[in-house]
Amino acid sequence: MNAVRLNPPATLTKPGIVQDHQVRATIPLASSKSESNRALIIDALTGFRCDLQNLSTARDTQTMIRLLKSEDTTADVLDAGTTMRFLTAYFSVTGQHKIMTGTPRMCERPIGILVDALRALGADITYLKNEGYPPLQINGFAASAESTNRLSIRGDVSSQYISALVMIAPLLPNGLTLELTGAIGSRPYIEMTLEQMRYFGADVRADWEAKTITVAPRPYVPKPYAIESDWSGASYWYSVAALATDETAEINLLGLKAKSLQGDSAIVSIMRLLGVESTFTDTGVRLTKIPTHQTMVWDFTDCPDLAQTVAVCAAVKGVVLRMTGIESLKIKETDRVAALQAELQKIGAELVELETNHLYEVHQLAIAPPGPATIATYDDHRMAMAFAPVAMQQEIIIEEPGVVAKSYPSFWEDMARVATVEFITE
Numbered sequence: 246m247n248a249v250r251l252n253p254p255a256t257l258t259k260p261g262i263v264q265d266h267q268v269r270a271t272i273p274l275a276s277s278k279s280e281s282n283r284a285l286i287i288d289a290l291t292g293f294r295c296d297l298q299n300l301s302t303a304r305d306t307q308t309m310i311r312l313l314k315s316e317d318t319t320a321d322v323l324d325a326g327t328t329m330r331f332l333t334a335y336f337s338v339t340g341q342h343k344i345m346t347g348t349p350r351m352c353e354r355p356i357g358i359l360v361d362a363l364r365a366l367g368a369d370i371t372y373l374k375n376e377g378y379p380p381l382q383i384n385g386f387a388a389s390a391e392s393t394n395r396l397s398i399r400g401d402v403s404s405q406y407i408s409a410l411v412m413i414a415p416l417l418p419n420g421l422t423l424e425l426t427g428a429i430g431s432r433p434y435i436e437m438t439l440e441q442m443r444y445f446g447a448d449v450r451a452d453w454e455a456k457t458i459t460v461a462p463r464p465y466v467p468k469p470y471a472i473e474s475d476w477s478g479a480s481y482w483y484s485v486a487a488l489a490t491d492e493t494a495e496i497n498l499l500g501l502k503a504k505s506l507q508g509d510s511a512i513v514s515i516m517r518l519l520g521v522e523s524t525f526t527d528t529g530v531r532l533t534k535i536p537t538h539q540t541m542v543w544d545f546t547d548c549p550d551l552a553q554t555v556a557v558c559a560a561v562k563g564v565v566l567r568m569t570g571i572e573s574l575k576i577k578e579t580d581r582v583a584a585l586q587a588e589l590q591k592i593g594a595e596l597v598e599l600e601t602n603h604l605y606e607v608h609q610l611a612i613a614p615p616g617p618a619t620i621a622t623y624d625d626h627r628m629a630m631a632f633a634p635v636a637m638q639q640e641i642i643i644e645e646p647g648v649v650a651k652s653y654p655s656f657w658e659d660m661a662r663v664a665t666v667e668f669i670t671e
């Protein structure tokens with residue numbers, strides 16, 4: 246088993262004096278894999294004529310780059326959801342013949358809603374194992390008299406299906422109108438897609454009241470584009486600041502802007518309740534400590550990837566956190582609700598379901614388990630990174646630390662700027 250042992254920052258001692266732990270760090274941050282993967286699809290649809298700058302080093306993005314270039318008939322996306330969904334649409338509309346597959350968990354993550362929509366548009370797709378799930382085979386694309394330019398699609402399972410469809414829509418002979426049904430989850434990710442499409446010259450209109458998105462048949466215009474730093478990755482640094490015992494802690498996160506395409510910039514408002522103030526500077530954002538609320542309620546429908554960070558942070562601070570909008574967590578890299586329930590127990594907290602599949606609460610247990618916790622990560626980068634900030638207050642061991650490569654490969658290197666980090670290989 247591989248693991249990483251994290252401890253609070255070493256206490257600074259001078260002869261006869263014990264000083265408080267000091268937390269001062271400047272963190273470069275990885276760039277956004279979500280923005281990168283959209284830019285790469287749009288670039289591919291222009292014939293690779295955009296000059297993309299600051300692409301993410303995340304494995305999900307590196308996998309996208311590799312598969313877009315590859316002539317292999319099998320595209321293995323590993324555990325990258327956007328790569329699976331966006332490439333399925335891209336390979337379809339460009340008339341390619343590909344087998345789409347991924348990790349065993351990827352083959353449990355649903356894709357039927359996207360496949361049904363692509364079939365209605367003219368794609369020939371067959372399932373190779375289980376109906377509605379990867380692996381699948383794409384056998385080209387033929388828009389016919391029966392193929393439509395108007396589709397109805399559920400908005401409450403994954404926004405990635407919607408992003409995948411609208412991104413290929415400028416290439417469809419009659420464009421596309423999507424009617425979204427049910428609740429719309431992860432909407433900022435759809436808005437990110439639409440903004441990036443507009444930047445590259447697409448004619449896209451969203452009417453959120455009527456729940457429709459209309460894309461005109463007009464080719465993308467190749468242009469240079471620079472990817473922003475990753476707000477989801479930034480959330481772990483907010484948690485580090487929130488949990489730092491040094492009241493004068495200061496963390497500078499580079500490359501973030503107040504006005505972002507990323508919905509996870511909501512971490513600024515969330516963490517104001519958990520004791521972190523954000524000050525935007527010329528280079529990014531500076532985090533400092535402020536008083537904490539004792540209870541808080543947050544709806545994660547728009548920012549599901551922040552749920553684990555916030556749950557762990559609140560648990561350690563002893564804040565009672567009520568959470569809604571976390572249903573989609575069950576179909577991500579792991580069942581994140583179950584994973585949080587199991588692992589929060591180890592740090593003396595629990596996540597309880599108050600209303601079935603709707604309202605959850607995180608609170609501390611009366612008696613904390615003794616000794617340092619060893620946290621399992623379930624092949625989920627966000628389990629590892631969400632629990633790492635606990636190290637600001639107590640020793641914590643995190644299993645399979647390599648999982649962070651999915652979105653933030655330099656995470657442990659950056660963590661070493663604020664805590665002691667020791668890798669254990671057995």
Ligand SMILES: O=C(O)C1=C[C@@H](OP(=O)(O)O)[C@@H](O)[C@H](O)C1
Nearest residue numbers: 279327403404405431434550573
């Ligand atoms: O479009 C994207 O880049 C993403 C959308 C979200 O997924 P869902 O739409 O499935 O919630 C998010 O959880 C994922 O990390 C990235």
Ligand SMILES: C=C(OP(=O)(O)O)C(=O)O
Nearest residue numbers: 324325326327550577578
């Ligand atoms: C859910 C995530 O990614 P994806 O769905 O793209 O695998 C994530 O990064 O937290």
